[in-house]
Amino acid sequence: MPVASDTDGLDGTADRDSESADGDLPVNELFCSLQGEGRLSGVPSVFVRTSGCNLRCWFCDSYHTSWEPTGEWYGVADLVAAVGEYDADHVVLTGGEPLVHESSVDLLEELAARGYHTTVETNGTIYRDAPIDLASVSPKLDSSTPTPDRDPKGDGEWADRHADRRLDVETLARFVEAYDTQLKFVVTGPEDMAEIEGLVGRVRRAADVPVPDSAVLLMPEGRTREQLDETRRVVADLALEHGYRYTPRLHVDLWNDAPGT
Numbered sequence: 001m002p003v004a005s006d007t008d009g010l011d012g013t014a015d016r017d018s019e020s021a022d023g024d025l026p027v028n029e030l031f032c033s034l035q036g037e038g039r040l041s042g043v044p045s046v047f048v049r050t051s052g053c054n055l056r057c058w059f060c061d062s063y064h065t066s067w068e069p070t071g072e073w074y075g076v077a078d079l080v081a082a083v084g085e086y087d088a089d090h091v092v093l094t095g096g097e098p099l100v101h102e103s104s105v106d107l108l109e110e111l112a113a114r115g116y117h118t119t120v121e122t123n124g125t126i127y128r129d130a131p132i133d134l135a136s137v138s139p140k141l142d143s144s145t146p147t148p149d150r151d152p153k154g155d156g157e158w159a160d161r162h163a164d165r166r167l168d169v170e171t172l173a174r175f176v177e178a179y180d181t182q183l184k185f186v187v188t189g190p191e192d193m194a195e196i197e198g199l200v201g202r203v204r205r206a207a208d209v210p211v212p213d214s215a216v217l218l219m220p221e222g223r224t225r226e227q228l229d230e231t232r233r234v235v236a237d238l239a240l241e242h243g244y245r246y247t248p249r250l251h252v253d254l255w256n257d258a259p260g261t
């Protein structure tokens with residue numbers, strides 16, 4: 001069944017969950033590639049990209065899971081079988097926001113039972129208890145807000161809702177405490193650093209485990225090689241200056257904005 005943009009909840013207009021009655025997951029794409037971002041950059045991985053998100057970043061690089069969510073509904077068993085067709089032992093559950101879906105936990109449990117290493121790429125606003133080997137949490141900064149001049153639909157309709165939802169320090173602290181976590185920030189320029197420093201400090205105070213600088217990753221904003229040419233070096237210099245880690249967008253460097261990478 002196609003996942004239409006007006007399906008209840010998938011476009012974020014209804015609150016959070018958008019489950020089918022039988023626990024299926026809306027999936028936008030499933031493919032094998034090299035992990036392009038974060039600590040596991042370069043590791044062959046199967047990507048399961050769910051559709052639907054509770055935020056609307058103006059720069060979203062998976063537009064068809066957020067602004068216009070599309071996909072097909074699949075049962076967890078079918079997804080595990082599809083993952084098994086590839087020769088990879090790492091699985092990345094991404095989106096959209098995969099943790100808007102309760103059935104993501106079922107999928108993660110089935111993958112863990114088969115010995116897969118799982119990474120969940122999340123915006124860090126919704127916590128779920130699941131077998132996650134690496135939580136790749138990408139808190140959304142003020143600069144992600146789809147103000148009328150940046151909104152891809154041009155109406156600014158999501159600006160307030162996005163701003164209200166984009167950060168929850170207590171939830172971020174839960175991730176840090178429960179999982180091996182990398183905090184991955186999409187950086188548009190030096191003006192983002194004060195907010196990042198402030199937020200890292202708030203998470204450190206809220207969590208009862210340490211958050212080392214090496215767990216804080218700065219990633220340049222940019223969906224194409226040309227856009228990354230503008231931000232890559234600036235963000236690398238910021239990582240060096242602040243003692244954080246730089247992460248490339250390897251898939252963009254290698255394949256530009258080709259789908260399925």
Ligand code: SF4
Nearest residue numbers: 053056057060066096
């Ligand atoms: S949280 Fe992620 S998937 Fe959702 S709109 Fe932002 S970048 Fe896109």
